[in-house]
Amino acid sequence: MIEIRSRWARRSSWADTAVQARLRRLNLITVMPPLVLVGLLLVVFTAHTWWQVVLQVVGLLATVATAERWTAGDFIRVARPCLVLTAFVWLGGALADNGSAFYGLAMVGSFLIPPMLRHRLAALVGLAVLIGLLGATNLLVYHDHLGHRLVTYVLYPAVGAAVSTVFMFASQKFYDLVAELEQSREKEAELAVVRERARFASELHDIQGHTLHVVKLKVALAEKLLPTDPGRAQEELREVHALVGDTIVQTKELAYAKRRLNLSAELENAKNLFEAAGIHVRVDRFAEVDSEMGELLGQVLRETTTNILRHAEARQVRIMLTGTGISIVNDGASDDGAPALSGLSALGSRLADQGGELTVERRDGRFVTAAVFGEDAR
Incomplete structure (x- = not known):
């Protein structure tokens, strides 16, 4: 869990940026609709009693809460209690003969595993084993059709959790790539602004650098001419005055894009x-x-x-x-x-x-x- 937190701490550092907002919208659009749709279809077609409906709805709500926090990059504190809750939902579903109640546990687990930096395979195996063991409690209550129940409550849920986690791995890679592209775009935009500033500074240097150099030479010349040729020195100073005035005009034109x-x-x-x-x-x-x-x-x-x-x-x-x-x-x-x-x-x-x-x-x-x-x- 420490590894997960460190990974998602880096992601949540973008929380107030435009990049994170765009990624959150993308995640909500691509993750939420299919997640909710599949959960509702399972409730409609597999829940036969009010108790089974309650179990599956609770598991779906826990899944939606985890997914919503996942899109925001801050879901660990929500995912942990939801994982425990959906585990009890699946246990209750197995005991109530509801083979679709594993959906919430499989989904919440699939959100938790991909962000881990190490031991992902071990976590995936552990999730599959947990789902299989909880589902196997159905065999302790119902003793008919053991082969069918073994497949329905152990094999199918464990495989479903593994498949959903693999899909989340692919989604995580996709979102990481999009995040890198968005960050790269922002850096390129900042670089473009820096280049524009450098261009402005270059033009300002072209205007004022040449003028200051000429002014320096003319003032030095006027200083030398002042004792021997005051008229020529005054002419040089008048040229300096005109040159400085022209430079001021050019600088204003540059500053105001004129x-x-x-x-x-x-x-x-x-x-x-x-x-x-x-x-x-x-x-x-x-x-x-x-x-x-x-x-x-x-x-x-x-x-x-x-x-x-x-x-x-x-x-x-x-x-x-x-x-x-x-x-x-x-x-x-x-x-x-x-x-x-x-x-x-x-x-x-x-x-x-x-x-x-x-x-x-x-x-x-x-x-x-x-x-x-x-x-x-x-």
């Missing part, structure tokens, strides 16, 4: 960033736009790309470019609160000044960011 951009390069950059983050991206380029509109649309695309990588849980992104605008649609939008323009608000004002319009809206779990120019803006 630098001149190449739309084709931004499309390729966005595609590479999304693919690196494990997001499927589709680019539909229906027409070309002029350079002035292309610059603003490139800025909208860059800012939207950053927002998707940082704030959404997107799996798919579609970029559509027409002769008058661009539209970026992504899934993974949260349902709480109205969408905010955030960094796009400044671009919205610039687009409006050029006869365009920027909209951000949520539609059925998707974000739609669109920038459109009127025909006269072309």
